[in-house]
Amino acid sequence: MSRLRRALDDERGSAVAEFTLVGVLLTVVALAVVQLALALHVRNTVLDAAAEGARYAALAGAGEQAGIVRTRDLIGTAISTEFAGDITASRTAIGGVPVVAITVRTTMPVIGLLGFARGLEVTGHAAVETLD
Numbered sequence: 001m002s003r004l005r006r007a008l009d010d011e012r013g014s015a016v017a018e019f020t021l022v023g024v025l026l027t028v029v030a031l032a033v034v035q036l037a038l039a040l041h042v043r044n045t046v047l048d049a050a051a052e053g054a055r056y057a058a059l060a061g062a063g064e065q066a067g068i069v070r071t072r073d074l075i076g077t078a079i080s081t082e083f084a085g086d087i088t089a090s091r092t093a094i095g096g097v098p099v100v101a102i103t104v105r106t107t108m109p110v111i112g113l114l115g116f117a118r119g120l121e122v123t124g125h126a127a128v129e130t131l132d
Contacts, residue, residue: 042079
């Protein structure tokens with residue numbers, strides 16, 4: 001019985017096992033933080049491009065198509081043209097003020113830049129300018 005007890009109390013080799021377990025855990029946490037940062041970067045970049053496209057479309061003399069083209073160019077330059085596939089524009093009113101709304105539906109990155117198609121939807125608004 002004492003031989004079995006000594007074998008159970010022996011901690012040789014446990015540092016290697018602990019290092020492996022902790023190392024794997026820390027690697028997974030670090031990769032998750034990097035992936036979250038990438039997803040937030042894509043979201044913020046697409047949202048900013050949609051808002052800039054809406055401001056461009058809201059200029060006097062410009063139309064919704066000009067805002068869509070501007071949004072597509074900004075997304076293509078900042079991230080990739082693959083993220084600029086589904087962009088729509090509409091005119092509406094918010095609080096009685098006419099506005100242009102640019103909506104972008106794109107991939108929500110889950111693993112690297114791969115993810116769910118149309119998993120992210122953002123809309124940028126801008127008040128319409130008129131020549132009076």
